[in-house]
Amino acid sequence: MPNPDSHIDELVSLRRDMLKFARLQLRDDASAEDAVQEALAAALSGQKQFNNRAQLKTWVFAILKNKIVDIIRERTRSPGTAIAVDEIPEDAYDDLFNEKGFWLEDARPSSWGNPESSFSSRQFWQVFEICLTRLPENTARVFMMREMLGFETEEICKELAISPTNCWVVLHRARMGLRLCLDERWFNSENRDA
Amino acid sequence: MLNCKQAAALMSQGMDKKLGTLQRVNLRFHLMMCSGCRNFSDQIMLLRKSCEKFPQQGSPIEQLNNE
Numbered sequence: 493m494p495n496p497d498s499h500i501d502e503l504v505s506l507r508r509d510m511l512k513f514a515r516l517q518l519r520d521d522a523s524a525e526d527a528v529q530e531a532l533a534a535a536l537s538g539q540k541q542f543n544n545r546a547q548l549k550t551w552v553f554a555i556l557k558n559k560i561v562d563i564i565r566e567r568t569r570s571p572g573t574a575i576a577v578d579e580i581p582e583d584a585y586d587d588l589f590n591e592k593g594f595w596l597e598d599a600r601p602s603s604w605g606n607p608e609s610s611f612s613s614r615q616f617w618q619v620f621e622i623c624l625t626r627l628p629e630n631t632a633r634v635f636m637m638r639e640m641l642g643f644e645t646e647e648i649c650k651e652l653a654i655s656p657t658n659c660w661v662v663l664h665r666a667r668m669g670l671r672l673c674l675d676e677r678w679f680n681s682e683n684r685d686a
Numbered sequence: 687m688l689n690c691k692q693a694a695a696l697m698s699q700g701m702d703k704k705l706g707t708l709q710r711v712n713l714r715f716h717l718m719m720c721s722g723c724r725n726f727s728d729q730i731m732l733l734r735k736s737c738e739k740f741p742q743q744g745s746p747i748e749q750l751n752n753e
Contacts, residue, residue, distance in 0.1 A: 513741050546742070553741045593689030600722035607732050617743040620736055638702065639737035645702045664698035667730045675729075 506549060507532065510556050516621075517560050517636055519629060527563055531556040561641055565651060577658040579628035580665040585672075601671075604679040616678060623673035627666055634659065635666035688716045693723045698730060 507528060514524035535552050588599035595601070610616040624632060634652065637643040643651070649659045688696070693716045696709055705713070717724050 549742060557741070589689075589691045593691035595690045595720075595722040601725035601729060602722075603725050604729060604732065607729075608735070611736075611739055614743075617740070620740065636737070639734055640740065660699050660702055663702055664695055667698050667701075667733055668694070670733055671726070671729050674733075 506552055509549075510552065513553070514556060514560060516624065517633075517641065518563060519633070523563050523567075527556060527559040531559045534559075557641055561643070564637065564641075576630055577654055577662050579631050580662075580669060584665065585668045588672075601675070602680065604675075607679065610678065619674065619678045623670050623677065626673060627669055631662055631666045631669070634662045635670070638663055688712050690716075690720060690723055690726075693717070693720070694726055697723070697727050701730065701734065 510528045510531065511524055514527045515521060518524050518527065531552060534555050588596060590596055627635065634648055637648050638645065645656060645659050649656050693713060696705060696713050699705065717727065
């Protein structure tokens, strides 16, 4: 990609993807626009050269992630922003286990085979996104701060004014929900066509 | 001895902090005997891997709609 104009074309086509990602993380259109705008400006002012689209995308998303992290930090700096941590109730997944706490026969996780082969399927990512957006708002936010933006748990506790225990509880319930959703809608789904 | 519900919570916690020695021993012991929990462990690891890859996938829903 030696021609700077082709960079600009690429960035314009990336913009929509970035906006979608930023909206998912921030759940607020205005701050999502800001984050994307700033990330694009930073990307365009850089003199980096890229050999292919994937490299460019990786770099631009790294910048975008940093912008989103900045916005989240700024947003939670004001005191009294403790979030509700019980969006998914404590007993939400109790029906997966028997009274002794062992997996019930039909709820016991079965193998997903070679799950990474799904990474090349567009439908898989569509299902993944649906499952993410089906998580309750704050649960999704904590989960994505941890797994997509790379926050440490201590940092999440501090930013969101919740206790470490609550943080682990929220993360665990998010994983339970997401695992179940992917299991039902993709890995053990009969509608899967990949 | 851990049951599956406790094991699942520990596996999840283990992705966010270092577990204590006793917790790790108990978990390993449970996993040796429980294929369901071994699958669970693989699957929450896959969630992490998917999250790392997710931003690179752009907007699959919009892409589909635009085709």
